[in-house]
Amino acid sequence: MNNIGVIGAGAFGTALACVFANGGNHVTLWGRDQAKMNAMAQLGVNSDYLPDLPLPNGLLPTSDFSRLLDMDAILMVVPAQHLRGLLAQLDFTKIPCPIIFCAKGIESESGKLQTEIGNAFLPDHDIAVITGPGFAQEIAGGKPTALTIASDNPVLGERLQEMLSTPSLRLYLSNDMRGAQLGGALKNVLAIACGIVAGSGLGQSAQAALMTRGFAETSRLGLAMGAKIETLSGLSGFGDLVLTCTSKQSRNFSFGHTLGRTGAFSTGKTYEGVATAKACLKLAQQFNVEMPIAQTVADILDGQLDVPTALTSLMSRPLKSEF
Ligand SMILES: NC(=O)C1=CN([C@@H]2O[C@H](COP(=O)(O)OP(=O)(O)OC[C@H]3O[C@@H](n4cnc5c(N)ncnc54)[C@H](OP(=O)(O)O)[C@@H]3O)[C@@H](O)[C@H]2O)C=CC1
Numbered sequence: 310m311n312n313i314g315v316i317g318a319g320a321f322g323t324a325l326a327c328v329f330a331n332g333g334n335h336v337t338l339w340g341r342d343q344a345k346m347n348a349m350a351q352l353g354v355n356s357d358y359l360p361d362l363p364l365p366n367g368l369l370p371t372s373d374f375s376r377l378l379d380m381d382a383i384l385m386v387v388p389a390q391h392l393r394g395l396l397a398q399l400d401f402t403k404i405p406c407p408i409i410f411c412a413k414g415i416e417s418e419s420g421k422l423q424t425e426i427g428n429a430f431l432p433d434h435d436i437a438v439i440t441g442p443g444f445a446q447e448i449a450g451g452k453p454t455a456l457t458i459a460s461d462n463p464v465l466g467e468r469l470q471e472m473l474s475t476p477s478l479r480l481y482l483s484n485d486m487r488g489a490q491l492g493g494a495l496k497n498v499l500a501i502a503c504g505i506v507a508g509s510g511l512g513q514s515a516q517a518a519l520m521t522r523g524f525a526e527t528s529r530l531g532l533a534m535g536a537k538i539e540t541l542s543g544l545s546g547f548g549d550l551v552l553t554c555t556s557k558q559s560r561n562f563s564f565g566h567t568l569g570r571t572g573a574f575s576t577g578k579t580y581e582g583v584a585t586a587k588a589c590l591k592l593a594q595q596f597n598v599e600m601p602i603a604q605t606v607a608d609i610l611d612g613q614l615d616v617p618t619a620l621t622s623l624m625s626r627p628l629k630s631e632f
Pocket residue numbers: 317318319320321322340341342345358386387388389391394395411412413414443444445446578579581
């Protein structure tokens with residue numbers, strides 16, 4: 310039994326907290342809003358994000374950061390654009406345990422990955438990444454899920470894999486944190502694109518084409534940035550792309566679907582692909598890689614392209630060889 314901390318009490322943080330508690334661990338789930346965390350502790354449910362799932366025994370919701378002093382590992386599960394602000398506020402000097410980054414996004418202003426931001430604030434901490442195909446609702450409900458745990462340090466990676474795997478959550482080990490994060494972040498941009506195509510009624514053939522060419526785009530950027538093709542083709546890349554680009558359970562896909570169907574931009578939920586589309590363009594430029602799908606999504610989101618024009622321009626690009 311381990312002491313596991315989770316920072317970020319949204320859908321995914323709560324789901325991970327549930328699965329670790331159901332696996333027999335002591336879990337402390339930290340959220341920034343005291344009233345919400347008190348209500349969660351009293352009612353035994355996260356009414357805002359996972360209202361249908363009672364919290365298991367062994368899970369302590371709190372807004373008191375000092376409750377995280379004695380953890381074996383802490384998972385950071387706040388949306389990617391808010392990681393920097395949160396790390397600037399929280400003091401980890403008395404918390405020496407490994408920190409695991411779980412958000413799927415790239416910081417739009419800087420083009421930085423979560424671990425790059427993490428390293429800047431926590432240079433002395435061991436760090437790792439958890440990512441891969443899994444919806445919070447299903448994970449929290451104990452449905453079987455396989456995710457990737459990535460760390461540069463193989464000893465740490467194995468220790469965390471052992472510590473955090475449970476009967477319903479199978480963690481596969483990787484030493485490619487960069488590839489794992491890129492795959493998880495870019496699939497959200499592609500899910501918006503696939504949602505637009507589906508919502509516009511263009512058919513599943515177009516969706517398959519977009520997913521495949523989107524994967525080619527992800528691989529081009531990933532390889533240019535030093536990621537491994539095995540990682541990009543694994544759970545954290547191809548696996549999550551398949552899940553997210555084909556399911557209305559995905560917020561990013563649904564965002565795109567509504568946009569394609571009605572022309573309206575949804576608000577009020579975490580749509581990581583929106584900010585990450587912008588970040589992709591920075592990285593594409595920096596690494597001199599062509600990313601026409603990410604560019605098109607970013608242009609639509611910026612209001613520079615309407616959906617019909619965007620689709621025509623993608624289809625009328627110069628003909629080229631597949632590889
Ligand atoms: N949901 C899912 O199925 C999965 C999500 N992920 C990833 O996990 C990450 C988190 O997503 P998810 O939990 O679903 O998001 P949610 O929208 O469900 O929850 C967001 C959480 O972040 C907190 N938060 C928002 N803004 C800030 C801020 N400025 N500072 C501190 N905390 C903040 C919210 O707190 P408050 O309630 O107080 O606003 C809330 O606890 C994303 O990167 C997502 O891609 C990964 C796999 C699956």
